[in-house]
Amino acid sequence: MECTLKELEALSYRISKKVKKGHSIYLHGNLGSGKTAFTKLLIGNFFKSHNKKQPLVTSPTFNIVQYYSVDSKLMIAHYDLYRIKNKKDLDHIGLYELESQVISIIEWPELIKKKNKNRIEIKLEHTNFKNKRDVKTKYFGKIKK
Numbered sequence: 537m538e539c540t541l542k543e544l545e546a547l548s549y550r551i552s553k554k555v556k557k558g559h560s561i562y563l564h565g566n567l568g569s570g571k572t573a574f575t576k577l578l579i580g581n582f583f584k585s586h587n588k589k590q591p592l593v594t595s596p597t598f599n600i601v602q603y604y605s606v607d608s609k610l611m612i613a614h615y616d617l618y619r620i621k622n623k624k625d626l627d628h629i630g631l632y633e634l635e636s637q638v639i640s641i642i643e644w645p646e647l648i649k650k651k652n653k654n655r656i657e658i659k660l661e662h663t664n665f666k667n668k669r670d671v672k673t674k675y676f677g678k679i680k681k
């Protein structure tokens with residue numbers, strides 16, 4: 537489905553209402569396809585729903601993970617696995633240990649073999665139009681479409 541930025545905003549809003557602590561969102565796509573832009577929208581929705589100011593959301597390419605505390609009961613972990621080159625490195629960034637305690641948003645999840653059973657996988661691709669993306673969304677486990 538081709539999406540404008542407005543439609544991506546609507547999708548991020550719907551997803552923010554479905555996911556809970558222990559769920560993951562895997563974002564697939566080439567460089568510049570909108571993974572971090574989508575993450576900003578999604579995290580913004582969580583903060584808005586809790587009447588909090590949206591934090592500055594950037595890609596944690598060099599940090600690998602950035603945490604956002606929405607409130608005392610909800611933490612979001614934003615991972616960027618672009619620089620991770622082997623599966624063993626995944627064991628050292630808290631991805632699996634924290635999975636049940638946070639909402640995980642994961643850019644570049646291709647190395648993950650032990651996938652969260654409760655997840656949404658989103659693939660973002662460039663189109664012939666600068667301001668549109670082709671978006672494919674799949675729901676798994678307890679997360680319903």
